[in-house]
Amino acid sequence: MAHAGARLVSAPGAGRQVLPDADEVAREAAERLVVLAGAKAGRIGICLSGGSTPKLLYRLLAGPAFRSRLPWDRLHWFFGDERVGDGPEAGSNRRMVEEAFGADLVPPGHLHPIPTGGPPQACAAAYAAELAAWYGADRLDPGRPLFDLVLLGLGEDGHTASLFPGKPEARESGAWVVPVPEAGLAPFVPRVSLTLPALGATPLLLFLVTGAGKRAPLARLAAGEDLPAGHVRASGEMVWLLDAAAAG
Template sequence: MSAVAMSAVPAGHQVLPDADAVARAAAERLVAVASARQGRLGICLSGGSTPKLLYRLLAGPEFREALPWERLHWFFGDERIGDGPEAGSNRRLAEEAFGDLVPGGHLHPIPTDRTPQACAEAYAAELVSWYGADQLDPARPLFDLVLLGLGEDGHTASLFPGKPEAQETEAWVVAVPEAGLAPFVPRVSLTLPALEATPLALFLATGAGKRAPLARLAAGEDLPAGRVRARGETVWLLDAGAAG
């Protein structure tokens, strides 16, 4: 990894050979988190090709028995909404990978069948119900682990550069009426305060398309992905393609 790119990520970053290795490293982190804690756990998922590899790995023979599925609750960092084929894509990704491993009521998808604002309000209410309060306590995380991706424009979840949603500091969930990248469909996204309310945030970045946003972060550009600071660790798992 170049010196420029290395300065774009925290000291705890890992450079791994390929996307499969990134998915495996993330799976091992998730198992470690689940093994270290008692009671229910909240995991916030992201969309994309690398998480797809991760979810299949978690549901496969190597990791399936290592996870306490009965204690895991799955949430989503963002979702595409509306009546188009893109709507609900992150939910479908998890459902198709996990199948019947997830007990009833343990998958918490973002609604997609209302206006963007109504979907955001409904998911905010879901998170408040899960958390048991409508204000975040610095001593108590919202999630036990947050998975994040890095867009080629530097976005994460559906917080796009130059859009007002990336500046939100109070609400946990926002409507995103206009996406910054294709597909240009309305979305709902968790905000930085919600994404950061975790002891561990894992960025999964794979492929040569991620070199440009990493270089922009290294140059000091203020991009949404670069603003995420988990309460404990913010770890970047990169493959050789992204690291350059």
């Protein structure tokens, strides 16, 4: 049996690129988005990730180097996961993106945050309905992606989005969005997450992985451990963008 980490790199459409640091990982992701946007007419759906490296990316996109290179009027921004409920942590990914992009860059209705008020089951159902409205159907067609680009990170425990090791949400194969009543890491607040089928319904999926703390989960994936990040499959190209510290 092939190791999970080996599959991530050697499977058709998968790749691995090592860059000097987190800034260069963010810049490479930004350049790929520019290329994607230039190659496609009409609206473009991007599924965002939380975390420190994606935050660098979002600030870069809104900055002078990339702001004018992107068709902001055609870009729609979705979220791979979010903390929900009535605690101060709720909506942290949305706030991060809003802070990075600023008030005037994204046209009204082009940012699609996961609802955070109420039980996680209701928030998940509401976001599933929004994704179905965007897609125009409530079942995925293998020939038609849900997103044009998906960004993901890798947790130190091997989770991605809010799909944690040993939790049933990481094995969901039907729904696009699931409630996560109990997170696998602090803060232990309820979350909502897109599932592996929804996250993989894209022609381009980028894992942004930076820092020495990510060496251990990368090694665990390469050793064949059953971790959620190792089960991600894209309908098109999947690339792991690593910085030198993570790659070791």
